[in-house]
Amino acid sequence: MFVIGSIATIIWRDVRQSYASGGTWLPVIFYLSAATLFPFAVGPDRALLLQTGGGILWIAALLATLLPLDRLIQPDLDNGVYDQMIVRGLSDEMIAAARLVSHWLSFGPPLLLAAFLASGLMGLEGAALGTLLASLAIATPALAGLAVMIAALTAGLKGAGALGGLLLVPLAIPLLIFGAGSLSAHGNSALLFLAAISLLLVAITPLAAGAALSANRE
């Protein structure tokens, strides 16, 4: 009970901090501006927008994942917050798992809301809109997990932000392939693959990010 209560306390603190500092809305605004730029760039051709819009919204989601990287782990690491948690008997894996949940809570739902708004700009509606939202809902935990892992791995390094971007983009390719692929015909099997990849990334996040946090103390 001690551990569950502690993790809930930690998650609540992170989520509250993220929404209070406004950091949550940065990816959302970025996402919406990217979606707004696209019709300006390619022109208001409805057929073209319908065909490519889903893919564009997916790429924008990947890029939005990069924005909070430097604020996920580094500030608490520098401030000794994680050290204090370890001294209180929490493990690195529990800290990383709590960070994954808290980051998803402040990243996933706002991004889904933004995707809903942005899909209007692309003319997506009906089944296509439903599939896009479903694929993003399945993938955002994995994107949050990737962000936490990479933030933990690069914490303390110079130029961590740029390095994080380089690391995240290739790792996110499977998510992009099956996520954007779910918008085409045979979308259902792509969604299932997407869910499998997402589960895998979520499962390894506490272990990988926990190991990175632990290595950081040595």
Next chain:
Amino acid sequence: MNQGQSTGSSDRLVAEALSCVRGGRILFRDLTFALEPGQAGLLAGPNGVGKSSLLRLIAGLLKPSTGSCIVPETRALCDDRLALDEHLPLDQALRFWAKLDGSDDADVTAAMARAGLSHLAEVPVRYFSTGQRQRARLARTYLTDARLWLLDEPANGLDTDSVARLGTVLQDHLDNGGIILAASHIPLPIGFDLTLKLEPLEELEACL
């Protein structure tokens, strides 16, 4: 050589043949000492000799290269990092740790009073001066009901009155059966049962 470990828990603090290697350099080796409930130990020695590493090692943040230590189950570490949310008022920032420690709001109020920070309860932590930050670190430590307090330069930046107040709180903790291990260059107004003098090791040896 055997990997060191810090296993087991008891009321006492027992360190046996502890060694610590950091960055390919041996900081200290074969350090053996014990502190009983109600006892205080002082770590002395020049900068860079491994005092902070020893405290982090006993706190469970570092693994000893060799040796082992038995520590009380609950520990509190007060080092040079604040670990409080800068944008929050002090009482709210402390309340986060109070929840993790199973303390309540009354404990937060008491800890702030003991650190002499009651009048700053509603001031965001980022406006604190050096000495006030140090007192906030101490308040975070007072919140815990941990038996073992590990204090790294607890009197840094404190004015004379605050050092005296720190002494009172430390003495209370000892009287309640607590254990204190402190590294400090500023004389602390409590009686130490043990002084560990760490000496710089001359030889440079490769990592094990």
